[in-house]
Structure formats: structure tokens, C-alpha cells
Amino acid sequence: xxxxxxxxxxxxxxxxxxxxxxxxxxxxxxxxxxxxxxxxxxxxxxxxxxxxxxxxxxxxxxxxxxxxxxxxxxxxxxxxxxxxxxxxxxxxxxxxxxxxxxxxxxxxxxxxxxxxxx
Numbered sequence: 280x281x282x283x284x285x286x287x288x289x290x291x292x293x294x295x296x297x298x299x300x301x302x303x304x305x306x307x308x309x310x311x312x313x314x315x316x317x318x319x320x321x322x323x324x325x326x327x328x329x330x331x332x333x334x335x336x337x338x339x340x341x342x343x344x345x346x347x348x349x350x351x352x353x354x355x356x357x358x359x360x361x362x363x364x365x366x367x368x369x370x371x372x373x374x375x376x377x378x379x380x381x382x383x384x385x386x387x388x389x390x391x392x393x394x395x396x397x
Contacts, residue, residue, distance in 0.1 A: 280321045288323055292331035295321075300340065300351065300359045307353045311341055314349075338362060 299305040318325040
């Protein structure tokens with residue numbers, strides 16, 4: 280995986296996991312790759328993957344089963360959508376509104392462009 284310099288690696292691993300969940304590559308209830316497997320796949324330290332998995336576990340996206348590994352929570356896809364939506368409103372939309380203001384773009388301009396996509 281090619282990592283960006285401006286985002287912590289563990290956060291990029293979280294985003295990768297989010298993509299696997301949203302796309303259906305990881306299926307609810309199924310075992311997800313182990314920390315070691317992910318570290319090898321991503322060519323990173325296992326502690327970095329563990330930090331990402333701790334985040335996923337704290338947000339109830341994966342469940343640890345002692346001696347068996349990590350499994351994807353049944354409602355993981357919905358939880359990821361909620362987390363991504365919140366991130367969108369908290370950061371990306373805020374940045375977008377700042378740029379729109381700087382460029383003199385009104386919300387009606389955005390609505391007009393949105394309607395042209397149909």
C-alpha cells in the first residue's frame with residue numbers, strides 16, 4: 280500500500296478497513312485478517328496495525344474472540360457509514376465551505392451543479 284505523508288499510517292489503515300467494510304470485502308460475522316497478516320500485507324509494524332484495530336474495536340466494528348482473532352461486527356457497515364458521515368460534516372464539509380467562501384461560490388451554485396448531474 281502506498282501511504283500518504285500527511286496522514287498517520289494507522290489512520291490510513293483504518294480507512295482501508297472502512298473501505299473493505301463498505302465495499303463488502305469484509306462480511307459481517309466473518310473473521311478479518313489478523314494483525315500480523317495486515318502488517319505483512321501493508322508492510323508496516325504490527326504495533327501500527329494494532330493501533331488501527333484498537334480504534335476499530337473501540338468503535339464496535341470488530342470483535343476480538345480470544346484465541347480466534349478478530350471478527351467483523353454484524354452492524355459494522357452501518358457504523359462505518361455513521362463515522363464517515365460525521366467525519367464528512369466535521370472536516371471535509373467545513374473545509375469545502377471555507378473554500379467556497381474564498382471563491383465566492385454560493386450554495387445555490389452548488390445546487391445548480393448537483394442538479395446537472397442527473
